[in-house]
Amino acid sequence: MHYIITEKGTTAKRIASILSGGKAKKVKIGKIDAYEFGDKVVVGLSGHVFRLDFPDSYNDWTKIDPYKLIDAEIVEVALKKDLIKALERIAKDADAVTIATDYDREGELIGVEALNVLKRVKPELKVDRMRYSAITEQAIKESFAARTVVDYNLADSAKAREMIDLIWGAALTRFVSLAANRLGDGFFSVGRVQSPTLALLVDKEKEIARFIPRKYWELHATLRTENGETFTATHKRGKFWALEDAENAKKKLESAKEGVISELKKRLRRDNPPTPFDTTSFIRAASSIGFTPRRAMNIAESLYLQGLISYHRTDNTTYPETLDLNTLVGLFKSSAEFGEYATLLLKKKQLKPTAGKKKTTDHPPIHPVSVIARDKLDKDEWKVYELVVRRFLATLSDAAKWEDTAVKVELGGEELEAKGHELKQPGFLAVYPYQKKEKEISKLPALREGEKVWLEDLKLVEKETKPPNRISQAGLIKKMEELGLGTKSTRHEIIGKLYERAYVEGNPSRPTEKAFALIDSLEKYAAMMTKPDMTRALEQEMDWISEGKRKKEEVVEESREMLKAVFQEMADNREEIAKSLKEAVKADKIVGTCPECGANLFWATSRRGKRFIGCSNYPECNFSLPLPPSGRVIVTRERCDVHPTLFKLKILKKGKGKTGRAWDFGCPYCNYLQWKNKNNNNNKDSKEKGEDNDNDKDKKADKK
Ligand SMILES: [Zn+2]
Numbered sequence: 274m275h276y277i278i279t280e281k282g283t284t285a286k287r288i289a290s291i292l293s294g295g296k297a298k299k300v301k302i303g304k305i306d307a308y309e310f311g312d313k314v315v316v317g318l319s320g321h322v323f324r325l326d327f328p329d330s331y332n333d334w335t336k337i338d339p340y341k342l343i344d345a346e347i348v349e350v351a352l353k354k355d356l357i358k359a360l361e362r363i364a365k366d367a368d369a370v371t372i373a374t375d376y377d378r379e380g381e382l383i384g385v386e387a388l389n390v391l392k393r394v395k396p397e398l399k400v401d402r403m404r405y406s407a408i409t410e411q412a413i414k415e416s417f418a419a420r421t422v423v424d425y426n427l428a429d430s431a432k433a434r435e436m437i438d439l440i441w442g443a444a445l446t447r448f449v450s451l452a453a454n455r456l457g458d459g460f461f462s463v464g465r466v467q468s469p470t471l472a473l474l475v476d477k478e479k480e481i482a483r484f485i486p487r488k489y490w491e492l493h494a495t496l497r498t499e500n501g502e503t504f505t506a507t508h509k510r511g512k513f514w515a516l517e518d519a520e521n522a523k524k525k526l527e528s529a530k531e532g533v534i535s536e537l538k539k540r541l542r543r544d545n546p547p548t549p550f551d552t553t554s555f556i557r558a559a560s561s562i563g564f565t566p567r568r569a570m571n572i573a574e575s576l577y578l579q580g581l582i583s584y585h586r587t588d589n590t591t592y593p594e595t596l597d598l599n600t601l602v603g604l605f606k607s608s609a610e611f612g613e614y615a616t617l618l619l620k621k622k623q624l625k626p627t628a629g630k631k632k633t634t635d636h637p638p639i640h641p642v643s644v645i646a647r648d649k650l651d652k653d654e655w656k657v658y659e660l661v662v663r664r665f666l667a668t669l670s671d672a673a674k675w676e677d678t679a680v681k682v683e684l685g686g687e688e689l690e691a692k693g694h695e696l697k698q699p700g701f702l703a704v705y706p707y708q709k710k711e712k713e714i715s716k717l718p719a720l721r722e723g724e725k726v727w728l729e730d731l732k733l734v735e736k737e738t739k740p741p742n743r744i745s746q747a748g749l750i751k752k753m754e755e756l757g758l759g760t761k762s763t764r765h766e767i768i769g770k771l772y773e774r775a776y777v778e779g780n781p782s783r784p785t786e787k788a789f790a791l792i793d794s795l796e797k798y799a800a801m802m803t804k805p806d807m808t809r810a811l812e813q814e815m816d817w818i819s820e821g822k823r824k825k826e827e828v829v830e831e832s833r834e835m836l837k838a839v840f841q842e843m844a845d846n847r848e849e850i851a852k853s854l855k856e857a858v859k860a861d862k863i864v865g866t867c868p869e870c871g872a873n874l875f876w877a878t879s880r881r882g883k884r885f886i887g888c889s890n891y892p893e894c895n896f897s898l899p900l901p902p903s904g905r906v907i908v909t910r911e912r913c914d915v916h917p918t919l920f921k922l923k924i925l926k927k928g929k930g931k932t933g934r935a936w937d938f939g940c941p942y943c944n945y946l947q948w949k950n951k952n953n954n955n956n957k958d959s960k961e962k963g964e965d966n967d968n969d970k971d972k973k974a975d976k977k
């Protein structure tokens with residue numbers, strides 16, 4: 274038999290259906306689904322076959338010196354025993370095997386993991402590899418016909434990364450968590466990519482905290498023309514830093530009887546169509562229509578698996594010459610949403626796509642590969658699919674053309690300015706409306722130089738300089754890319770982990786005290802862990818491994834030596850690190866100040882394992898509030914309207930790592946009062962139960 278091994282069950286089914294013309298039959302290999310036709314069987318893995326870990330004897334955090342992990346043996350642990358059994362059966366039965374996992378480092382490694390199991394049983398097995406960028410009939414048939422060899426160097430580069438991340442992550446996480454005496458749920462996670470990323474957010478937050486706002490004033494005038502039309506203009510100076518200056522200018526303007534248009538300039542401006550989507554620019558665009566990076570990537574993956582868009586993990590922003598643009602646009606001629614525009618595009622003599630700076634050969638930029646009707650997808654899937662289609666069509670479109678008008682007005686010896694923008698030719702904006710917002714159309718009436726104008730209204734507006742913005746999740750991904758932190762496949766996952774580990778909350782992300790303390794300690798005692806340089810250097814090494822210029826073992830060994838140096842520095846400063854982390858853990862537990870005595874309120878766990886909010890002035894003050902029994906408590910910086918001394922809480926439920934999403938618990942005092950009200954009505958239940966108070970239970974009680 275000839276076995277074809279794909280990365281997932283869904284791809285196995287689709288590829289079998291394409292290669293068999295819909296004739297493949299579902300069969301079982303042990304407990305694993307497979308699809309058989311003729312002499313071929315297609316079977317799907319579920320991502321990685323193995324994960325890397327240290328031997329069990331290293332499991333006890335309290336007994337093993339974290340330093341020992343650096344040189345510890347690394348073992349492969351099978352993720353699904355049933356899958357290993359199925360692979361062993363396949364090996365016995367197979368004459369040939371084709372690896373058909375996703376075409377990138379991770380996919381190559383997953384293929385090699387499966388191969389290692391197969392070859393243990395049958396070393397002489399004939400193996401080849403098919404590589405495709407979209408799960409469409411054409412792409413699959415072509416790549417099956419043009420099968421090549423497995424790229425062991427590419428797989429090695431992914432494996433080296435996995436090994437290095439395990440060693441660094443485990444050793445440093447354990448060291449820091451032990452120093453802070455935080456084991457179990459609230460441990461301090463440290464990582465090669467994660468920590469420099471977190472440092473970016475903490476540094477920005479410090480910049481915001483240091484910022485001192487400064488007042489300034491602006492003058493906004495409404496002017497009337499000879500034929501009664503009005504337009505607004507602002508004083509040429511823009512910001513007045515002294516109120517006196519602004520008031521003087523205001524007086525002069527008000528005393529003038531009439532003004533004159535002293536200058537009028539018109540300029541035609543081209544607004545070029547966007548370049549094709551790579552993963553980063555896709556994530557940014559998806560974020561502007563409300564998707565977090567993780568959600569955007571999950572939806573893109575689903576669209577890819579359904580054969581609707583090309584592979585979504587790509588660094589490429591240049592369409593390959595082999596991509597038949599005319600045929601692709603032709604697909605959309607009959608589409609209800611894009612048909613009209615596609616037909617218009619096809620009337621052009623030649624389709625000339627835009628191109629970005631990056632050109633790689635593995636995958637094309639993200640583009641649609643087949644047409645689907647709106648009602649066949651769920652709402653969010655459609656939004657993302659529509660974005661990809663519109664972006665694709667936009668890259669083949671003409672530039673938009675704007676006419677910019679700049680007007681100067683002289684009035685009472687002062688100069689005012691007005692600006693207008695008018696869209697003359699929509700070009701790509703007709704199909705790609707997503708960026709219109711920033712370039713809002715503001716029209717001026719028809720004006721000419723020398724024309725008289727009169728002051729209709731004049732406002733002195735007080736403003737304040739604003740601190741720099743927090744970095745949005747999509748902005749963070751762009752920044753990570755610029756600094757060489759992580760890869761197109763991992764960046765959104767890393768950000769998700771910062772949320773799961775309670776290092777950040779909200780969107781844009783705001784670091785918690787825990788994050789500040791960790792980054793402060795690392796910056797002081799292990800600066801290397803907060804800077805992108807080391808990780809970027811390592812990414813370079815990964816490239817060299819995949820190009821066959823370096824060996825995996827060498828790179829891992831070098832990275833072990835690097836880690837030993839970092840470790841030495843941290844071990845020398847263990848006391849200071851411990852102190853600052855312990856203080857941060859305490860600070861993160863402060864929920865506000867006590868409404869009864871004014872001391873700090875903090876949350877804690879009682880000896881009986883119950884969580885509550887108590888007063889630091891106990892036993893003099895008995896004030897306390899109940900808390901839900903499970904989930905990680907995150908104190909936000911948002912105060913309750915009714916109890917302004919208390920911060921609102923969020924509860925992060927275990928296992929559900931939805932980026933930026935947590936249960937908004939709100940004010941613990943309000944929650945308690947609500948619960949008490951209900952219970953008074955029911956005339957029952959002790960306060961004891963209040964400690965289990967959570968919204969779901971309240972809802973159930975309502976229904977009774
Ligand atoms: Zn108190």
Ligand SMILES: [Zn+2]
Pocket residue numbers: 913914915916919940941942943944
């Ligand atoms: Zn409240």
